[in-house]
Amino acid sequence: MRWLLRKDLLILGRSRLLLALLIVYPVAIALLIGLAISRSPSRPRVAIVDETPPGETVKVGNQRVLVSEYARQLFDKVQAVDVPTRAQAVAKVDSGEVLAAVVIPPDIAARVASDTEAAQLEVLYNGNALEQSLVQSTLNSALAQANLGFSAQIQQAAGSVIGSLLSGGNLGSIGAPENLIGLTQIPPTLGAVIARQPPGHDRTQLERIDAFAGFAAQNLALARRVLSIIGQPIRVNSVLLHGRRTPLNTFAVVVAVSLSLMLVCVLLAAGGVALEREEHALSRLLRGLVTRETLLVEKTLLAAGCAFVIAFAMLAGISAFVALDWSRVGLWLAALAFGAIAFGALGVAIGALAREVRAASLLAFLLSLPLAFLALVPGGSVSGGFYDAIAAISFAFPFKAALQALDAAVNGASPAIGLSLVHLAVLSAVFGALARVGLRSVE
Amino acid sequence: MSAVLRVSALGKRYGELDALRDVSFHADAGELIAVVGPNGAGKTTLLSIIVGIQAPSAGTVDRVTGESSTAGGRGAVSRVGWVPQAPALYSKLSVAENLELFARLEGVADPRAAVARMLEQTGLALRANEPVGRLSGGNRQRVNVALGLIGDPPVLALDEPSASLDPGQRERLWEFVGTRVAAGTTVVFSTHNVSEAQRYADRVLVLAEGRLLFDGAPQALLEQGGEPAGGDLERALVLFLRARAPAASGAHPHPEDMP
Numbered sequence: 001m002r003w004l005l006r007k008d009l010l011i012l013g014r015s016r017l018l019l020a021l022l023i024v025y026p027v028a029i030a031l032l033i034g035l036a037i038s039r040s041p042s043r044p045r046v047a048i049v050d051e052t053p054p055g056e057t058v059k060v061g062n063q064r065v066l067v068s069e070y071a072r073q074l075f076d077k078v079q080a081v082d083v084p085t086r087a088q089a090v091a092k093v094d095s096g097e098v099l100a101a102v103v104i105p106p107d108i109a110a111r112v113a114s115d116t117e118a119a120q121l122e123v124l125y126n127g128n129a130l131e132q133s134l135v136q137s138t139l140n141s142a143l144a145q146a147n148l149g150f151s152a153q154i155q156q157a158a159g160s161v162i163g164s165l166l167s168g169g170n171l172g173s174i175g176a177p178e179n180l181i182g183l184t185q186i187p188p189t190l191g192a193v194i195a196r197q198p199p200g201h202d203r204t205q206l207e208r209i210d211a212f213a214g215f216a217a218q219n220l221a222l223a224r225r226v227l228s229i230i231g232q233p234i235r236v237n238s239v240l241l242h243g244r245r246t247p248l249n250t251f252a253v254v255v256a257v258s259l260s261l262m263l264v265c266v267l268l269a270a271g272g273v274a275l276e277r278e279e280h281a282l283s284r285l286l287r288g289l290v291t292r293e294t295l296l297v298e299k300t301l302l303a304a305g306c307a308f309v310i311a312f313a314m315l316a317g318i319s320a321f322v323a324l325d326w327s328r329v330g331l332w333l334a335a336l337a338f339g340a341i342a343f344g345a346l347g348v349a350i351g352a353l354a355r356e357v358r359a360a361s362l363l364a365f366l367l368s369l370p371l372a373f374l375a376l377v378p379g380g381s382v383s384g385g386f387y388d389a390i391a392a393i394s395f396a397f398p399f400k401a402a403l404q405a406l407d408a409a410v411n412g413a414s415p416a417i418g419l420s421l422v423h424l425a426v427l428s429a430v431f432g433a434l435a436r437v438g439l440r441s442v443e
Numbered sequence: 444m445s446a447v448l449r450v451s452a453l454g455k456r457y458g459e460l461d462a463l464r465d466v467s468f469h470a471d472a473g474e475l476i477a478v479v480g481p482n483g484a485g486k487t488t489l490l491s492i493i494v495g496i497q498a499p500s501a502g503t504v505d506r507v508t509g510e511s512s513t514a515g516g517r518g519a520v521s522r523v524g525w526v527p528q529a530p531a532l533y534s535k536l537s538v539a540e541n542l543e544l545f546a547r548l549e550g551v552a553d554p555r556a557a558v559a560r561m562l563e564q565t566g567l568a569l570r571a572n573e574p575v576g577r578l579s580g581g582n583r584q585r586v587n588v589a590l591g592l593i594g595d596p597p598v599l600a601l602d603e604p605s606a607s608l609d610p611g612q613r614e615r616l617w618e619f620v621g622t623r624v625a626a627g628t629t630v631v632f633s634t635h636n637v638s639e640a641q642r643y644a645d646r647v648l649v650l651a652e653g654r655l656l657f658d659g660a661p662q663a664l665l666e667q668g669g670e671p672a673g674g675d676l677e678r679a680l681v682l683f684l685r686a687r688a689p690a691a692s693g694a695h696p697h698p699e700d701m702p
Contacts, residue, residue: 003547011535014574280531284590287495287525289548 004290004298008272012306022264022310029256029314044138046078047089047101058112058154067109078142086122093126100125100135102143112154155227162224166217183220186213250411253318257311258403259372261336262343265307266364269347272299273435274360282439292439296432299351300344308340315410324410331409331417338424339402345431346398352438368399375400398427447472447506447629448493448598454501455488455653462488464653466502470631472597475624477640477661478633479680480650486633487528489650490600493631494525506598524596524628528603530587534576538567538586541575542593549594561589565619581612588616592623599623601632605639617643641676649680651688 012019050067057064081098083089089101103122111119121143125135164170168182181189190210197203276282276295286292315324315332347364354360375394382390394400405420407413446469455463463485470476478486491497493504506523532541542561546554562568565585570578575586584607591599601620605613621643624630634640640647641661649657649664657664661676668679 003544007533007536007540007544010540011533014535279533280527280529281533282531283491283496283527284525284531284545285548287523289545 001290001294001298004295005302008298008302011275012268012302022268022306025260025264027314027317029260031317043079044100044135045081045098046135046139047081047083047092047098048078049083049086049089049101049103051086051106052104052108053106056106056109058109064157067104076142076145078138090124093124096126099131100139102139159224159227162220162227166220166224183213183217186210187217249322250324251407251413253315253322253324254403254407254410255376256318257314257336258339258399258406260314261307261311261339261402262368262372262399263365264310265303265340265343266347266350266368267361268306269299269303269344270351270354270360270364271347271357272302273348273351273439274354274357277355278357286439292436296348296352296435296439299348300341300428300432303347304337304340304344307343308336311336311340328409328412332406334421335402335405335409335417338421338428339398339405342398342402342424342428342431345428345435349431349435349438352435367397371397371399375403395423396427398424398431401427445472446470448631449505450489450493450502451505452502453489453492453499453504455485455492455497456500461653463492463499466650466653466655468648468655468658470598470629472629473624473627474629474645475620475643476629476631476646476648477644478631478648478650479635479637479640481684483652484650485653486650487602488653490602490631490633493598494523494600496525522594522596522598524591524594524599526588526591526599526601526604528606530575530583531590532575532583532586535574537572537574538562538578539571541586542589545590546593551594557593557595561593564592564622565589566615580607581609581615584608584612584616585619588619592628596628598629598631601630603633603635605634605636613639637677637680647676649683651684654688656687657683 052067056067058067081092083092083101086101086103089098089103092098093101101124103124105120105122108119108121111117123139123143125132125139164180164182166182166184168180168185170178170180187210190206190213194203194206194210197206273296276285285295312333315336318324319326346367350363350367351360354363371394374390377387377390401420401423404413404415405417405424408415408417408420448470450469451467453463453466454461466485466489468476478489480486488497492499533544536544539558539562542558543554546557551557558571559568562571565588567582567585567589570582575583578586584604588601588604591601599620604620605616608616617639620630620632632644644661646659647657647661647664648655657667662672664683665672665674665676665679668676668681668683670676670679670682
C-alpha cells in the first residue's frame with residue numbers, strides 16, 4: 001500500500017492547481033469565517049424623517065416624554081441617515097442609497113396622548129426579496145425595541161402619577177391644589193374623625209367614604225404594579241436540557257470546518273479512484289498486484305489524511321479569531337479523524353461508481369452541497385413529514401454525524417461524541433462496501 | 444516443449460450472452476500466439492481471463508507459475524504480464540517512476556535494476572524522467588509494454604498492442620516483442636491486423652461468437668481459407684469465417700463492444 005500512497009502523493013504534488021486549491025480554499029474559508037464572526041453585523045442604512053416639531057413631548061400626568069427619545073432608540077438599531085422631508089426619503093429609497101425610510105409623523109404625540117387613536121409610523125422600503133426581508137426584520141426588531149423603550153417611559157410617568165395620588169403631596173399639574181392628601185392617608189385620618197362622631201347618619205356616611213378610600217388605595221397600588229409589568233408581561237427563562245450551550249460563532253466554526261473536511265475529502269477520494277479508471281490502471285493493478293480492498297483503503301486514507309490536516313489547520317487558524325477550548329484538542333482530533341474516514345469512504349464509493357475524474361468531481365459536489373444544506377435545516381422550520389425525510393437523508397450520509405461529532409468535540413454540545421463516532425464508523429463501513437461493489441467491474 | 448499456459452473448456456457468460464464457449468488451447472514457452480476474429484468474438488474477454496482480471500464462468504486456466512483461475516474464483520496471477528489496449532500509465536509520473544512503481548508492486552527483487560533494464564530494452568533511457576503525459580502515442584505504448592514485462596513474466600498477454608501505432612512504431616514494437624519471445628517469453632496477443640499475425644505469430648487462434656474455430660499455424664489457416672502459400676491471410680480468414688461462422692460478420696453484439 002505504501003507504494004500506492006507514494007505514487008498518489010507524487011501525483012497530488014504535481015497537480016499544482018489542485019494542490020493550490022487544497023491549501024488556498026481552507027485558508028480563505030478560515031479567514032472569511034474568522035473575519036465575519038469577529039466583526040459586528042452591519043446595520044442597514046435607513047433614512048429617518050422626524051416630522052415632529054422640535055422638543056415635541058407626550059404628556060403623561062405631570063411628566064413629559066420626548067418624542068425625539070423614541071427616534072434615538074430607532075437610530076441605535078440602524079445606520080440612520082437624517083432626512084428632513086418624506087419626499088427626500090422616498091428619493092433615497094428609490095435610488096438605493098438607503099434600504100428603507102421611517103417617517104415619524106408630526107401628530108404622533110397628539111395620537112399617543114389622545115387615548116383613542118394608535119400612533120402610526122410609515123416605513124418605506126425597496127430592493128430585492130432578500131434585502132426586503134433583512135430590512136423588514138431589522139426594522140421590526142428596532143421598532144419593537146423602540147416601542148418597548150417608549151412604553152417604559154410612559155409607564156414610568158403613569159406610575160409616578162399614581163404614586164402621587166396614593167401618597168399625596170404636590171402633583172405638579174397645572175391647576176392641581178398643593179399639598180393634596182394621598183389616598184392611603186385618607187383611611188387613618190378619616191378614622192380618627194369617625195371615632196369622634198356620634199352614631200347616626202353622618203357617621204355612617206363617613207364610614208362609607210372611609211371604606212371607599214381604603215378600597216381605592218389598594219386597587220391603585222395594584223394598578224401601579226400591573227403597569228410596571230404590562231410592558232413585558234412574559235419574561236423568557238431559557239433552560240438547556242442536554243449538553244452545553246453552543247455559541248453561534250463557534251457553531252459557525254464547526255460548520256465551516258466540517259464543510260471543508262467533507263469537500264476536500266470527498267473530492268480527493270472520488271477523484272483518486274476515478275483517476276485509476278481514467279488512466280486505465282485498474283486492470284493492471286487488480287490482476288493480483290493489489291486487492292480491491294487495499295486500493296479502496298489506500299484512497300480513503302490518503303484523502304482522509306489530507307483533509308484531516310487541512311481541517312485541523314483551519315481550526316487552529318480560526319482559533320486566532322474565536323476562543324476555542326484547546327484542552328479538548330484530543331476530542332477534536334478524534335472527531336476530525338472519524339469524520340474524514342467516513343467522508344473518504346463516501347468519496348471512494350462515488351469514485352468507484354463514476355468512470356471519469358470529471359464525472360466523479362461533479363457527482364461529489366452535487367451530493368455534498370445539498371447534504372450540508374439539509375443537515376443544517378433546523379427542526380420545526382419545515383413540516384413534520386418533510387423534516388423526517390430530511391433527517392433520514394442526513395442520517396444516511398456522514399455530514400450531519402461529522403458536524404455533531406465536531407460540535408460535541410469543540411463545544412461539548414449534545415448528542416455525546418461517542419454516538420456520533422459510532423455512527424461515522426458504521427457509515428464508513430457501509431460506503432466502503434458500496435465502493436467495493438462499484439469496483440466489481442474493472443474495465 | 445512443455446505448456447506454460449493451458450486453457451481448458453473455458454466459458455464466460457454475461458447474463459444471457461455467452462462471450463466464450465468451451466475454449467481450449469495451450470501455449471508453449473517462447474511461442475507467439477495471435478488471437479484474431481471479428482468484433483465481439485471474445486478476444487479481450489479471453490485475454491482478461493488469462494491475466495486474471497476476470498474469473499471464468501466455466502473451465503480453467505492453468506499457468507506455469509502455478510497460478511490457476513477456475514469458475515467462481517480469481518486467483519492472484521501477477522506473474523502473467525498484461526498490456527491492455529489503452530496504455531495503463533500514470534500520466535503525471537515519469538517513465539521511470541511508472542516502471543519503478545509497478546516493479547515494486549510486482550515484488551521485483553531489484554526494482555531499480557529492472558527499471559534500468561526495461562529503459563534500455565525499450566530505448567526510452569533518454570526519456571526516463573519525462574512525464575508519460577508528454578510522450579507520443581508510440582512511446583506511451585512502449586512504456587505500456589515495458590510495464591507488462593517489468594516483472595519478467597513467463598507469459599505476456601497483449602490486447603491489440605499496435606492499434607494506435609504508425610507503421611514505424613509497429614515495426615519497433617514487434618522487434619522488441621520478438622526479442623522477448625526469443626528469450627523464452629510466451630506471448631499471446633489479440634489483433635485486428637491479420638497481416639501482423641501472418642508476419643510474426645507462430646500460431647493463430649480464430650475466435651468467432653465466443654468459440655475457438657481454428658488453432659494452428661498461419662500457413663494452415665491460409666490453406667483452410669483456400670489461399671495459396673504466402674497468400675493473403677486476411678482474405679483467407681474472411682473466407683474461413685464465411686464458411687465456418689456465417690453469422691459472425693459483426694451482427695452479434697458483445698460486451699467488449701458495448702458502451
